[in-house]
Amino acid sequence: MYNPKSMKAEEFINHEEIIESLAYADENKDNLHLIRQILDKAKERKGLSHREASVLLACEIPEILNEIYDMAQQIKKDFYGNRIVMFAPLYLSNYCINECVYCPYHKQNSNITRKKLTQDEIREQVIALQDMGHKRLAIECGEDPINSPIEYVLESIKTIYSIKHKNGAIRRVNVNIAATTVENYRKLKEAEIGTYILFQETYHKKSYEELHPKGPKHNYNYHTEAMDRAMEGGIDDVGLGVLFGLELYRYEFAGLLMHAEHLEAVHGVGPHTISLPRIKHADDIDPDVFDNSISDEIFEKLCALIRICVPYTGIIISTRESKEVREKIIRLGVSQISGASRTSVGGYEEDQRPHDTEQFDVSDQRSLDEVVRWLMEIGYIPSFCTACYREGRTGDRFMSLCKTGQIQNCCHPNALMTLKEFLEDYASEKTKKVGEKMIESELNNIPKEKVRKICENNLKEIENGKRDFR
Numbered sequence: 001m002y003n004p005k006s007m008k009a010e011e012f013i014n015h016e017e018i019i020e021s022l023a024y025a026d027e028n029k030d031n032l033h034l035i036r037q038i039l040d041k042a043k044e045r046k047g048l049s050h051r052e053a054s055v056l057l058a059c060e061i062p063e064i065l066n067e068i069y070d071m072a073q074q075i076k077k078d079f080y081g082n083r084i085v086m087f088a089p090l091y092l093s094n095y096c097i098n099e100c101v102y103c104p105y106h107k108q109n110s111n112i113t114r115k116k117l118t119q120d121e122i123r124e125q126v127i128a129l130q131d132m133g134h135k136r137l138a139i140e141c142g143e144d145p146i147n148s149p150i151e152y153v154l155e156s157i158k159t160i161y162s163i164k165h166k167n168g169a170i171r172r173v174n175v176n177i178a179a180t181t182v183e184n185y186r187k188l189k190e191a192e193i194g195t196y197i198l199f200q201e202t203y204h205k206k207s208y209e210e211l212h213p214k215g216p217k218h219n220y221n222y223h224t225e226a227m228d229r230a231m232e233g234g235i236d237d238v239g240l241g242v243l244f245g246l247e248l249y250r251y252e253f254a255g256l257l258m259h260a261e262h263l264e265a266v267h268g269v270g271p272h273t274i275s276l277p278r279i280k281h282a283d284d285i286d287p288d289v290f291d292n293s294i295s296d297e298i299f300e301k302l303c304a305l306i307r308i309c310v311p312y313t314g315i316i317i318s319t320r321e322s323k324e325v326r327e328k329i330i331r332l333g334v335s336q337i338s339g340a341s342r343t344s345v346g347g348y349e350e351d352q353r354p355h356d357t358e359q360f361d362v363s364d365q366r367s368l369d370e371v372v373r374w375l376m377e378i379g380y381i382p383s384f385c386t387a388c389y390r391e392g393r394t395g396d397r398f399m400s401l402c403k404t405g406q407i408q409n410c411c412h413p414n415a416l417m418t419l420k421e422f423l424e425d426y427a428s429e430k431t432k433k434v435g436e437k438m439i440e441s442e443l444n445n446i447p448k449e450k451v452r453k454i455c456e457n458n459l460k461e462i463e464n465g466k467r468d469f470r
């Protein structure tokens, strides 16, 4: 049997094992006795292995599917409550020396305008994002050691953290840049990044090599080992992801879970987040090439199963998905969404979305105020909280908070306080009204009376102008 602890990530996430797991899943997809055993194990909320999870993914028995959805909703409620953390991407540069065939930033694409933000332009973008109410960013960058070396990324992070504008400040910068060295990860850690995010794109090595025909990203092993190097460099919050649509989803699902198993076994902590992006139309990309796109129904099933299989990992859905899809999928276990995103390099300060530097089409084009109001109207608390990371509760320290169920006494009041700040500083009258009502009723859901009283006091102080309770 494969041992996640003694093997390198790319050895452990092994083609033969994935193929065997899928065959095992096919053989057992109607085996009610085994499926019941797996569901009973899932109820313990300690997660499932990739083999067990693959059986549930293959199963099409309607009652079992309903049980999976119910369990995912319950786990989400118990571990994450009804909070949804908000963030926005900030594209720094679209210069790229890779040739990823699904990405318009690929080197050969001469249709798009190449652009790299200067530090002054970053300042403008960040102020525009702060003016919407954002506190958490994910910086994105094409891979180009000449145009956007690590020094540029580090300087940009420093710039972002340094900008204090009205009541705004970006409190957490997550980073989505290409796989790099331990030394560079150490520098990112020193620059106080939040999560290091890197999508695997696909766990199918042969497809990976075909989809990334040239450039440093072609090296599957180097890419797949990136999270181990990041953790060696001291980053303990890492975010995994697969770009669904590139390869067959059952294969990717098993690979993704094996990656999580590997991190947990070797580093003692699994992924902080898992992103679920689906391939989107983009410039210079032939939509007919990607025929592995998954339906909304399969997307929902994947999300619910990830919630069950890695209960302590946040799930991220971006504005690649429409309002309708987001509405359905949020209840199945999503914990973070982006809002008012622009995938162009710059453009947050412009009224119209620029398309010439854009990475892909954004389906959910609503403003942050609209997204925040919508979330509250469907029963979720939009949270701008970044407290865990700023208090050093990362990696296994965050996981233990989650595992001991203390999130309701800690994250819930923090969510209410940061929502209150948003309502005071950035919300429209309509959103403020909905928000005030929500805060009033959600205060009752703080279990400890002492904590509730502190939260009530802090909310009053926020009304009187105080910000950033820690």
Ligand code: SAM
Binding pocket: 102, 103, 104, 140, 141, 142, 143, 176, 177, 178, 179, 198, 199, 201, 217, 242, 243, 277, 278, 279, 280, 281, 282, 285, 320, 359, 360
């Ligand atoms: N350059 C970094 C790297 O190579 O990992 C990451 C930055 S890239 C801006 C972020 C992600 O966008 C990629 O990892 C990929 O999964 C996703 N992406 C690329 N093309 C896409 C498309 N056409 N539709 C949806 N997502 C796409």
